[in-house]
Amino acid sequence: MTDSSANLPEPAANMDTIGRLAELIGGDPMSRLDTDMKHVLDALAELGARPLEQSTPSAARRQPKAADAIAGILALQTREPADDGVTAENIDIETGEDSALPGRLYRPLGLLSRLNPMILYFHGGGFVTGDLDSHDASARALARRTGAMVISVAYRLAPEHKFPAAHEDAWAAWKWLVAKARELGGDPRRLAIAGEDAGANLAANVALRARKERVTQPVHQVLIHPIAGSDLATASYGATLRVRPIGLAAMRWRFRHLFEDAEAITDKRIDLVARDDWRGVAPATIVLAGIDPLRSEGEALAEALEAANVPVNCWVYDGVTQGFFGLGVLVTKALFAQGDAADALSKAFMSDRRG
Numbered sequence: 001m002t003d004s005s006a007n008l009p010e011p012a013a014n015m016d017t018i019g020r021l022a023e024l025i026g027g028d029p030m031s032r033l034d035t036d037m038k039h040v041l042d043a044l045a046e047l048g049a050r051p052l053e054q055s056t057p058s059a060a061r062r063q064p065k066a067a068d069a070i071a072g073i074l075a076l077q078t079r080e081p082a083d084d085g086v087t088a089e090n091i092d093i094e095t096g097e098d099s100a101l102p103g104r105l106y107r108p109l110g111l112l113s114r115l116n117p118m119i120l121y122f123h124g125g126g127f128v129t130g131d132l133d134s135h136d137a138s139a140r141a142l143a144r145r146t147g148a149m150v151i152s153v154a155y156r157l158a159p160e161h162k163f164p165a166a167h168e169d170a171w172a173a174w175k176w177l178v179a180k181a182r183e184l185g186g187d188p189r190r191l192a193i194a195g196e197d198a199g200a201n202l203a204a205n206v207a208l209r210a211r212k213e214r215v216t217q218p219v220h221q222v223l224i225h226p227i228a229g230s231d232l233a234t235a236s237y238g239a240t241l242r243v244r245p246i247g248l249a250a251m252r253w254r255f256r257h258l259f260e261d262a263e264a265i266t267d268k269r270i271d272l273v274a275r276d277d278w279r280g281v282a283p284a285t286i287v288l289a290g291i292d293p294l295r296s297e298g299e300a301l302a303e304a305l306e307a308a309n310v311p312v313n314c315w316v317y318d319g320v321t322q323g324f325f326g327l328g329v330l331v332t333k334a335l336f337a338q339g340d341a342a343d344a345l346s347k348a349f350m351s352d353r354r355g
């Protein structure tokens with residue numbers, strides 16, 4: 001079978017040597033895992049999850065997920081998942097006359113009959129994996145902690161749908177929400193966006209395009225370990241060459257499947273840190289994992305926003321890896337991150353109501 005994925009340049013031959021030197025100097029980053037994060041990753045490995053770079057996209061999508069590891073751990077502890085009071089309903093997000101994206105609408109306890117705040121959420125998975133189920137816990141946490149309605153979007157994935165298909169879907173979903181918010185019981189003046197890795201990239205692009213096209217702008221954007229750069233030789237990439245579940249090799253695997261042309265990685269929709277047009281976009285909260293190749297570009301994105309006078313908070317949670325945000329049932333740092341993100345969103349919703 002011919003691999004039609006983009007032929008990204010291989011990293012320099014000495015990159016692994018550099019990574020080993022970094023480990024000798026700073027220690028193996030996986031040795032700095034929090035105990036609860038390590039518990040989840042060990043359970044995931046025991047379920048047979050393989051490194052992404054050793055899988056095809058279809059096989060990767062069928063692999064055990066963190067939610068499966070959590071369920072297994074709870075079962076061994078004879079614990080039942082707590083009722084979070086959030087109901088979920090599958091919906092269609094209309095993107096054209098004859099097309100729609102699958103979505104899921106989350107309603108927390110205490111909703112009003114109308115004019116509730118709303119969050120449009122884009123799941124993670126590096127544009128290749130991930131779906132409504134894999135990131136259900138993240139969407140639920142945002143709904144429960146903010147009291148807002150949350151709509152999760154199942155955008156198109158690569159390699160079946162190359163870049164920029166997901167970005168087109170994200171923009172279509174935002175326009176749909178702006179038009180449908182009131183009908184769904186939401187407040188069209190209090191709409192926010194959030195996402196994880198690829199989803200965070202999509203959320204940031206929605207904020208940029210809404211500003212550019214003078215469409216309703218989000219009141220806040222929560223960007224959880226965003227894909228925000230094209231440089232695979234940053235400090236955090238160099239320090240996470242052999243990190244699981246997502247290190248350098250896994251990120252390269254994602255990009256190979258995402259792009260038709262390797263040069264597309266420098267497109268400004270991906271290389272957000274290279275942009276100079278951030279002024280006027282929605283305030284942002286950036287959530288970063290300490291053991292993640294995306295950490296450096298997330299920090300650079302925060303600096304770019306600050307330089308453009310965009311209000312931004314950037315939080316780095318040590319001891320956890322990419323994908324930690326939805327693991328609050330077992331991972332303490334995930335609870336902290338969820339609380340910080342929800343606090344920022346709640347303040348944005350209250351501020352806009354007063355305005």
